[in-house]
Amino acid sequence: QKEVEQNSGPLSVPEGAIASLNCTYSDRGSQSFFWYRQYSGKSPELIMSIYSNGDKEDGRFTAQLNKASQYVSLLIRDSQPSDSATYLCAVNDLSGGGADGLTFGKGTHLIIQP
C-alpha cells in the first residue's frame, strides 16, 4: 500500500515570508512527484512537478526532491494571502507521470497572514 504523508497543519506564515511544505512517501519505486493546490470546495490544480533529485524552480515556487530520503518539499517565496489553500503532495510509480492513478497525501492547510 503506497502512502504519502503530510503534516495537516494549519501552517501559518506571515505575508512575504517563505512557506515550506513537506511530504514523505513510502514507495521507493515512485518516480513522479507533484504538488497540487486545492482551494476549499474546488478541485486540485497542478503547481509543480518534479522527477529527478534536486531543486526545480518556477516563479515563486521551488520543488525539492530527495529520493534517498523519500522526501519532497515545496517552497513558496514571498507568500501572498492568495496562496492560502490546501497543498496536496501526490506521487505515482511510473516515469513521465499520469500513466497510473496518483496517490495523494492528506494535504497541508496553509494560511498566509496579511
Add this chain to the structure above:
Amino acid sequence: GAVVSQHPSRVICKSGTSVKIECRSLDFQATTMFWYRQFPKQSLMLMATSNEGSKATYEQGVEKDKFLINHASLTLSTLTVTSAHPEDSSFYICSARGWETQYFGPGTRLLVL
C-alpha cells in the same frame, strides 16, 4: 489547453436512485481517465482507472457494481452511482491523463438524501 469538464457540478438525489456524472476532456484526447472521491477534510482517494474501449480498473474496496464506469470515447468517461445512499455523498473528481500529469475536472458534489 488541457481542460477537463464535469457535469453536473452539483446534484441532490433521493436514496436509492442512480446518478450519472460525465467527465470530458475538451481540447485533447484522453485514453485514460481517473475517478477520485473526496470526503470532507480528507484527501482524494482514487476509485478507478477508466480506459477507453475497455473495462475500468477499480481500486481495492470500491464496488464495481455500484460505481459503473463507461469510457466510450477518447473524450468522455461517465461514472454512474447506482442505488445511491447517504454515505455516497461526497465530492467526485475526474482527471484525464495528459502528457505530463493528470488534469482535473472541477468536481461534482453529490448529496444523497
